[in-house]
Amino acid sequence: MKQTITEKILGGKAGELIDREIDLIMCHDVTTPPALKMLKKKGIKKVWEPDKIVVTPDHFVPNKDIKSAELAKELNDWAEEQGIKHHYKLGCHGVCHAILPEQGHIKPGMVVVGADSHTCTYGALGCFSTGIGSTDCAFVLATGKLWFKIPETIRFNITGKLKLKTTAKDVILFIIKQVGVDGAQYKAMEFGGEIIKRMSEEEKLTICNMAIEAGAKNGIIETEEYFSDKDCVYEKSYNFDISDLEPMVAYPHLPSNGKPISEAKKDNIKIDQAFIGSCTNGRYSDLKQAADILKGKKVNCRTIVIPATTDIYKKCLKEGLIEIFVNAGCVFSTPTCGPCLGGHMGVLAKGEKCVSTSNRNFIGRMGHPESEVYLASPIIVAYSALSGRIVGI
Secondary structure (H helix, E strand, O other): OOOOHHHHHHOOOOOOEEEEEOOEEEEOOOOHHHHHHHHHHOOOOOOOOHHHEEEOOOOOOOOOOHHHHHHHHHHHHHHHHHOOOEEOOOOOOEOHHHHHHHOOOOOOOOEEEEOOHHHHHHHHHOOEEEEOOHHHHHHHHHHOEEEEEOOOEEEEEEEOOOOOOOOHHHHHHHHHHHHOOOOOOOOEEEEEOHHHHHOOHHHHHHHHHOHHHHOOOEEEEOOOOOOOOOOOOOOEEEEEEOOOOOOEEEOOOOOOOEEEHHHHHHOOOEOOEEEEOHHHHOOHHHHHHHHHHHOOOOOOOEEEEOOOEHHHHHHHHHHOHHHHHHHOOOEEOOOOOHHHHOOOOOOEOOOOEEEEOOOOOOOOOOEOOOOEEEEOOHHHHHHHHHHOEOOOO
């Protein structure tokens, strides 16, 4: 039977219901504590396999208030009690979807889950990876298994040659614009073609990170070991030659509301905040792109830069990027999700506008429900920070 890569990894045919052993589960400070309460209520005192659990606080780091402090304490105490080896405590922490690939926890062919919607990120490395809720998280922690309906696969062939300054973020914003926020509902988004093949690992992670913004169950990119059979059956295939693709800006309040930068520039959008970071674009290569633009210049709006992991922070320090950002007038923070979810380190006030490298721009996503979020690449955010308005190259 010819199979897609997602069918191969899960071990069945699209549409089938299966019970599958889990190779790895990610746990963070927001969604894991509710799962722990469920385990306690059921009298379950031990997890199924401590070495298959990765724990890191990341959403409210450092703790922003009493409630977040209690969540962090509950997560930390539980991880220590269970003897969880891969526990990235404060000081060696990071945004979950950046730290797991960085630290070598993700391998092709794995089945990975996490109680966070952007767990689809890891599919960039050739595994099946998807977000789950706290109830399913509790079940996996107790049993090491979970049921799935194997998703149909939509294939995206991305060809051509990217223009200078057009990035992986622009590619995925373009794709989401074409299919809409529900265009891949409970589907596997399989990305391929010459442009995807030429991308770095970090760029591929950006692509798969936003698969959920089209409603996908998972995003996935083939590797040498794991790939779809030549004559496998896709539910649908898209072929995009994006040689003429400009950098994109997703307007409020949907990631699918993308416009080319030339059009956005004409709208003369004044911004109050620029944010460079998140699990989408907080890796070293993202920060280096921004630093190269900001070096020797001054920003013209509130600009927040957050590396995704402690190791990225240290590399920024070693390579002089922190000095560049601070000299440009930016705020440089410890790793945290913070501003992305409107939780910490950069919440927006009523009427404020932010251009952000993050993945969502829903109403109230970064703060007040009457604020606005525009999504773009680190390059566009950096240029916009200098101008104080959304601008291009």
